[in-house]
Amino acid sequence: MIRTRGLTKDFVVSRTETVHAVRGVDLEIAPGELVAMLGPNGAGKSTTMRMLTTLVRPTAGTATVAGADVVAEPALVRRRIGYVGQGNGAGHAQRVGDELVVQGRVYGLDRPAARRRAGELLDALDLADLARRKVADLSGGQRRRLDVALGLVHAPRLLFLDEPSTGLDPHTRANLWEHVLRLRREHDMTIVLTTHYLDEADTMAERVVVVDHGRVIADDTADGLKRDLAGDRVEVTAATPDDATRLAALVERLPGGREVVLTGTHVTGRVADGPASVPVVVRAAGDAGLAIVAVQAVRPTLDDVFLALTGRSLRDGGPAGAAPHEDPTQERAAAAAGKDAA
Numbered sequence: 001m002i003r004t005r006g007l008t009k010d011f012v013v014s015r016t017e018t019v020h021a022v023r024g025v026d027l028e029i030a031p032g033e034l035v036a037m038l039g040p041n042g043a044g045k046s047t048t049m050r051m052l053t054t055l056v057r058p059t060a061g062t063a064t065v066a067g068a069d070v071v072a073e074p075a076l077v078r079r080r081i082g083y084v085g086q087g088n089g090a091g092h093a094q095r096v097g098d099e100l101v102v103q104g105r106v107y108g109l110d111r112p113a114a115r116r117r118a119g120e121l122l123d124a125l126d127l128a129d130l131a132r133r134k135v136a137d138l139s140g141g142q143r144r145r146l147d148v149a150l151g152l153v154h155a156p157r158l159l160f161l162d163e164p165s166t167g168l169d170p171h172t173r174a175n176l177w178e179h180v181l182r183l184r185r186e187h188d189m190t191i192v193l194t195t196h197y198l199d200e201a202d203t204m205a206e207r208v209v210v211v212d213h214g215r216v217i218a219d220d221t222a223d224g225l226k227r228d229l230a231g232d233r234v235e236v237t238a239a240t241p242d243d244a245t246r247l248a249a250l251v252e253r254l255p256g257g258r259e260v261v262l263t264g265t266h267v268t269g270r271v272a273d274g275p276a277s278v279p280v281v282v283r284a285a286g287d288a289g290l291a292i293v294a295v296q297a298v299r300p301t302l303d304d305v306f307l308a309l310t311g312r313s314l315r316d317g318g319p320a321g322a323a324p325h326e327d328p329t330q331e332r333a334a335a336a337a338g339k340d341a342a
């Protein structure tokens with residue numbers, strides 16, 4: 001459904017500054033997949049999506065989307081895909097139902113067909129009671145559902161969602177996802193989304209593409225990423241520091257035991273299988289006469305994966321996961337050349 005080779009975007013911001021937003025991305029997405037692109041602010045997720053949706057022309061590389069080339073056949077790509085961008089697409093003064101009919105007309109449906117399609121989408125996204133409301137009067141979650149409906153007017157088989165749930169409360173996010181996932185099941189859609197929400201990528205997506213500084217740095221199922229790049233841990237709290245020292249040695253001897261850290265009465269270490277390690281630790285501690293206050297298995301999160309890959313946390317620097325580090329994609333080119341790059 002999507003195939004990119006060396007997809008690249010440089011933004012020439014000024015004579016002295018070029019932003020290397022996307023650097024040689026190779027992606028292969030099969031029909032029916034639900035793929036999340038995850039990464040910190042400025043990683044290049046939106047730019048990649050905007051190239052795939054023909055909104056931004058690549059500087060280099062190729063991309064075939066829904067069977068058409070994004071540079072040579074942009075109109076064909078647009079007809080075959082749905083795109084829900086970060087901003088709200090709907091006109092604020094319009095009524096919800098009219099907005100959907102107009103969108104259907106834009107995609108070439110005649111008026112009765114556009115009305116019929118608008119009715120279907122209003123039902124599918126739970127907007128039927130709001131059809132006569134002005135777009136400006138909708139809540140954030142209702143507005144986002146309308147955005148998704150607008151992206152689906154022409155029944156695309158491939159849907160792009162750029163941060164579909166940013167700014168929505170957890171209940172509204174869950175509701176939006178319920179609708180999107182049902183539509184996906186019913187229409188066998190391929191979905192590519194970008195998100196800042198680690199839990200969303202973890203639970204919704206079947207595949208997670210981790211992007212950082214314009215490059216794909218990992219691409220697997222969430223479970224695969226966690227297993228290969230982060231791994232389970234076991235955490236044990238002992239009654240005394242002496243017992244903790246001996247427990248640390250015990251954790252080290254567990255299958256896959258490594259990276260054991262002892263802090264006072266607290267021991268944590270990487271193990272092959274966290275849950276399976278818990279009864280083993282309890283039994284071995286009992287046999288050795290060591291007192292345990294608490295023991296638990298800790299499964300890794302996608303943030304642990306990102307940390308293992310980059311040494312940085314996606315959670316740093318605010319709710320959107322912005323890392324407050326310097327952005328090395330913003331490279332200052334030498335001013336000497338005195339002319340804009342191509």
Ligand SMILES: Nc1ncnc2c1ncn2[C@@H]1O[C@H](COP(=O)(O)OP(=O)(O)OP(=O)(O)O)[C@@H](O)[C@H]1O
Binds near residue numbers: 011041042044046048
């Ligand atoms: N039109 C543009 N002109 C110049 N620089 C741009 C433009 N669009 C994006 N950039 C820069 O390209 C880099 C990648 O931006 P992009 O929006 O793709 O990141 P992102 O991963 O989607 O971030 P976010 O999660 O914040 O949306 C950033 O450094 C950004 O400032």
